[in-house]
Amino acid sequence: MQKFGGTSVADIDRIRNAARRVRAGMAAGERICVVLSAMAGTTNQLVAWSEAAAECRNDPAVPGPGAPFDWAEYDRVVATGEEITVGLMALVLQAQGVPARSFTGAEAGLRTDEAHGKARIEAIDAGPLRDCLARGTVAVVTGFQGLAADGRVATLGRGGSDTSAVALAAALGAERCDIFTDVDGVYTTDPRIVARARKLDRITYEEMLEMASLGAKVLQTRSVALAMAHNVRVQVLSSFDDAPGTLVCSEDEIMEQQIVSGIAYSRDEARITVAQVNDRPGVAAAIFGPLARANINVDMIVQSVSRDGRSANLTFTVARSELARAMAELEEHRTAVGFDHLLADDNVAKVSVIGVGMRSHAGVAHTMFETLAAKGINIQAISTSEIKVSVLVAEEYTELAIRMLHTAYGLDRA
Numbered sequence: 001m002q003k004f005g006g007t008s009v010a011d012i013d014r015i016r017n018a019a020r021r022v023r024a025g026m027a028a029g030e031r032i033c034v035v036l037s038a039m040a041g042t043t044n045q046l047v048a049w050s051e052a053a054a055e056c057r058n059d060p061a062v063p064g065p066g067a068p069f070d071w072a073e074y075d076r077v078v079a080t081g082e083e084i085t086v087g088l089m090a091l092v093l094q095a096q097g098v099p100a101r102s103f104t105g106a107e108a109g110l111r112t113d114e115a116h117g118k119a120r121i122e123a124i125d126a127g128p129l130r131d132c133l134a135r136g137t138v139a140v141v142t143g144f145q146g147l148a149a150d151g152r153v154a155t156l157g158r159g160g161s162d163t164s165a166v167a168l169a170a171a172l173g174a175e176r177c178d179i180f181t182d183v184d185g186v187y188t189t190d191p192r193i194v195a196r197a198r199k200l201d202r203i204t205y206e207e208m209l210e211m212a213s214l215g216a217k218v219l220q221t222r223s224v225a226l227a228m229a230h231n232v233r234v235q236v237l238s239s240f241d242d243a244p245g246t247l248v249c250s251e252d253e254i255m256e257q258q259i260v261s262g263i264a265y266s267r268d269e270a271r272i273t274v275a276q277v278n279d280r281p282g283v284a285a286a287i288f289g290p291l292a293r294a295n296i297n298v299d300m301i302v303q304s305v306s307r308d309g310r311s312a313n314l315t316f317t318v319a320r321s322e323l324a325r326a327m328a329e330l331e332e333h334r335t336a337v338g339f340d341h342l343l344a345d346d347n348v349a350k351v352s353v354i355g356v357g358m359r360s361h362a363g364v365a366h367t368m369f370e371t372l373a374a375k376g377i378n379i380q381a382i383s384t385s386e387i388k389v390s391v392l393v394a395e396e397y398t399e400l401a402i403r404m405l406h407t408a409y410g411l412d413r414a
């Protein structure tokens with residue numbers, strides 16, 4: 001399985017470059033299934049058009065508020081980007097004498113639930129792809145999309161082509177899933193932020209899962225979860241040079257484990273403080289119940305008791321895109337919860353250090369707090385799991401915090 005991301009298929013020249021790798025695989029006697037993203041920038045454009053279309057609800061010439069946003073039509077629009085690149089790739093391969101045919105998600109038998117815009121894969125009927133590969137023809141499949149249970153095209157959420165590739169690799173029993181992108185592997189942190197970031201030869205599924213879910217966009221989180229569940233060996237590598245990439249694999253395939261393997265960050269955070277709530281049993285349930293019912297995910301949570309000991313402040317984070325909705329929900333339940341006022345701040349970022357070595361080594365969190373304190377960076381919230389520590393800081397300190405931590409944990413490239 002070979003998957004190429006947006007920058008790797010951004011124009012015909014790049015598609016031709018990707019085709020070179022397909023030919024190399026064919027020459028080595030492999031059967032190749034290719035999964036493609038849309039050309040870089042295309043999906044953003046399609047999303048922006050859909051949003052602009054929906055904004056027509058504000059046209060002063062129309063009387064009513066209009067219908068709610070139709071995610072199935074959104075999917076119709078944004079799924080088209082991948083249909084262009086797979087057709088072009090098949091044409092390029094054919095022009096070079098390689099038998100190839102393109103497939104949409106539906107044609108490839110990839111079925112999803114009906115959660116348009118963020119659909120989950122439910123089943124794959126790999127028959128059509130198997131037949132194609134058995135004929136010695138390269139199968140070129142659209143990433144990011146499938147056929148929903150309602151019979152319409154559905155997309156898997158941004159970055160979803162990674163998930164398509166891993167799911168198809170699992171369904172086909174592929175030997176490996178190569179993810180070709182614009183960096184030559186998974187680094188200790190985003191190489192666009194820290195020039196001294198180091199490429200990892202190997203990383204465990206668990207660490208990659210944390211890295212991705214905590215903000216490292218190099219692989220979509222769900223693709224890693226799928227790879228882990230189905231034991232798909234994933235390799236991340238560059239489509240532009242032949243450097244060896246990073247293998248995502250199980251812990252027992254890694255000889256020497258670092259305590260901290262990587263640092264991830266996310267600017268997709270917002271902080272809410274519910275100020276002066278009564279410090280009594282049931283308050284947290286009263287606050288988080290309505291948010292859960294509104295399908296708003298809460299991440300980090302801190303409760304601090306006020307000086308008089310009778311009231312508390314409850315601080316937590318939500319996705320930045322859900323801040324307005326979360327504030328509205330809380331306002332609506334003001335009397336039931338019983339708080340004095342709400343505070344919101346979306347100039348925050350979450351910085352996380354990740355490593356399976358934390359299970360057996362103490363002091364990782366302490367190093368983190370000390371390093372940030374030395375630079376006068378205030379920690380607004382903390383959350384931990386067995387293999388990560390996350391802190392919430394003011395957004396302006398994101399890069400400084402990452403660079404300091406990268407050095408403190410000895411991750412800088414020599």
Ligand code: ADP
Pocket residue numbers: 004005006007008037159180181182183185186187188189190191192215216217218219262
């Ligand atoms: P594609 O279009 O190929 O799917 P993405 O933009 O989704 O590519 O993912 C690759 C990008 O992920 C890189 O350009 C890099 O900036 C970013 N990235 C973030 N964290 C990391 C990391 N730890 N290692 C490598 N790349 C990372």
Ligand code: ASP
Pocket residue numbers: 005006037038043044081143144157158159160161162
């Ligand atoms: N084209 C989609 C996106 O930009 C899916 C992907 O590239 O993985 O989100």
Ligand code: MG
Pocket residue numbers: 005159162217218219220
């Ligand atoms: Mg991607």
